[in-house]
Amino acid sequence: MSVKANATPLPDRVKVKRALISVSDKTGLVEFATELAGMGVELVSTGGTRKALSEAGLTVRDVSDLTGFPEVMDGRVKTLHPGVHGGLLAIRDDEAHAKAMSDHDIQPIDLLVVNLYPFEETMKSGADTTTQVENIDIGGPAMIRAGAKNHGYVTVLVDPADYTSLLDELRTNAGETTFALRWMMAGRAYARTAAYDAAVSGWFAEQSGDTAPRRLSIAGELAESLRYGENPHQDAAFYRTGENRPGVATARQVQGKALSYNNINDTDAAFELVGEFDPARTKAVAIIKHANPCGVAEGETLIEAYRMALRCDPVSAFGGIVALNAKLDAASAREITEVFTEVIIAPDADDEAIEIVRAKKNLRLLLTGGLPDPRAKGRFVKSVAGGLLIQSRDAGVVDDLDLKIVTKRAPTEAELADLKFAFRVAKHVKSNTIVYAKDRATVGIGxxxxxRVDAAGIAARKAADATKAAGLTEPLTRGCVVASDAFFPFADGLLSAIEAGARAVIQPGGSMRDDEVIRAADEHDVAMVLTGMRHFRH
Structure with a gap:
């Protein structure tokens, strides 16, 4: 490692003689502390941690032995004392610090092992405000920051995952830690308190309805380092934010090789799209390539929906992502695995389906346990040079909108169902967007x-290709509906869709030339529905 030299050189090796342990997560605690004790390390602890260690037969000093003061106020005040913070912050090689320690009987703490009250977990549980506030840790972050600042002499552990690394180092170095380890653990310690404070501040902002707080902190926990980003020359990593939303970040990977950056991005897009379709009403399948759908369909069964989705663009589906809104069954698994597919993501899968997918050793199968709620609030973050763009998730759902029929001809019941279907899909297609649909299946996507004229033309060309691939003589777009993610600024885009065969259109409206666009629809006996809501997606 390369660290800028200090005015006063810090020691490379520090003997660990005393450890203060105070943890909420007691994973591996007894085994870890037992090995420390076996190396002659004195254990000091608090509350429940001390009780757990004592019950395991270990000799543990109470932290009040260091402070000369008992825990008070239901444990709110126990480590906030010079006896603790002096032991963490003292520069051992500084004469004035050493004298202060001697004068005030402050004992050095060489190892601090702390993890914090479970604020994030309590937040996920939907606890009441009083419970949530009580789970804001004060003493823990104060000790962590103090010990990490004095990393020249103190090792700080904030995660049970680091217990093994520390023990290995102590065994290798006769009970001493190296500066390199202390430096690394100090960085992890500050990252942990930063993430913790981000969760607390975010909760306060959410509770007060502050959608644009003066200062914004965003934190994540490393899920895995990725081989590379969008391209091999780019570094990449995947972080989980802790949002309790079914999807690629929370899914269980049943089998297949590691996900790539592009896999993760595309799989998220696929599953968010398929979450628009209620499995209690219909089965739905979305096939995604480069974060755009190349085919989406509803059906009575998953295999029916998959076949219709694949028909829309079988060429682009090669090497794509398949997302399902219902449990993967064996018949669907057989059909999906006939086409080269990168990822299948679904709420669940039956045992036979899992075995069928397992035959394709590189095919990733992700099971999420549920679907993302398209109406749920959330936050979307995009980086720009020198800043972040923050917006709420697009939680607009067509079923909740007050649809307005503006043409002389109203859509038929079947057309209206297709219009709603197409608008759900258009919400998840990059803008400018045109989606042709028929019988609750996409038949062309631009x-x-x-x-928007280009989008309409590309969608028509893709539909013509699909018609040819399916061996049909009648264009798939004949009698279809068309959805636009935003208004038609001129009638030309609508006329392109009508020329392709569209008989009904759904669009937000709001153009200065709405009257012109509506008039064009009436002239061609096309039904038009306005949503009043657009779905730009950049």
């Missing part, structure tokens, strides 16, 4: 174009 994504990410600078012009």
């Amino acid at each position: 994504a990410g174009q600078m012009s």
